[in-house]
Amino acid sequence: MNLLEVHKVSKRFGGLQALNRVSLHVAEKEIVGLIGPNGAGKTTLFNVINGVYRPEEGRVIFRGRDITGRMPYEIARLGIARAHQIVRPLNELTVLENVMVGACFGRENRSLRGAREIALAVLEQVGLASKRDMVAGQLNVAEKKRLEMARALAARPYLLLLDEVLAGLNPTEVAAMLEVIRAIRESGITVLMIEHLMHAIMNISDRIIVLDYGEVIAEGTPQEIARHPKVIEAYLGDPRLSYSLLEANGG
Structure with a gap:
């Protein structure tokens, strides 16, 4: 299909x-x-x-x-999410908070509590769980790419x-x-x-x-x-x- x-x-x-x-x-x-x-x-x-x-x-x-x-x-x-070539994380927020944004505005329209649960699972999936409390602006290029993907995945596409x-x-x-x-x-x-x-x-x-x-x-x-x-x-x-x-x- x-x-x-x-x-x-x-x-x-x-x-x-x-x-x-x-x-x-x-x-x-x-x-x-x-x-x-x-x-x-x-x-x-x-x-x-x-x-x-x-x-x-x-x-x-x-x-x-x-x-x-x-x-x-x-x-x-409706269920389409996108990770961009030029990453633009919310630099003053933590990695976890950045990914929560995707869950709040994604397909399931999650509350903050629900968004946190999704974000934690997604960070584990992309290998950023250990960085969850780090300010996003401190990540290196490869980590920011993973963060961009995590934020898209949190939208549950x-x-x-x-x-x-x-x-x-x-x-x-x-x-x-x-x-x-x-x-x-x-x-x-x-x-x-x-x-x-x-x-x-x-x-x-x-x-x-x-x-x-x-x-x-x-x-x-x-x-x-x-x-x-x-x-x-x-x-x-x-x-x-x-x-x-x-x-x-x-x-």
């Missing part, structure tokens, strides 16, 4: 066509990677899905319900949108974060993630969707995508990325 369906979505900014009749689906309990060169429209698509932007054309269907153009807070209540959560992490931190993402899927949460780190996205995704110039140019398994002619062509402008795309699958 498809949890999310995007039907022929288009988004323009003045004369710039950021998305052009994009269609895709995400099934329940999948990890789907969304890749493409810089400026391909990946984050714009996320912004359409979670209500930051209203598309000029097309529809977004979530759990059988048309959520096109709904406000972000409404979509959060059915679908988790991850926007480059591996950016800025060293190889050990990347490996640890991938294990967290796998555990999230095993808990029953569906994941749609944007990532430029090819080795990581190729190894964790069930399927990969490729955007270029606002259009879907390919979709398939990591092995199919790594050798897809249009995908290789799209990355030729950045030799490092095209090489890593093939290297990720032993090419």
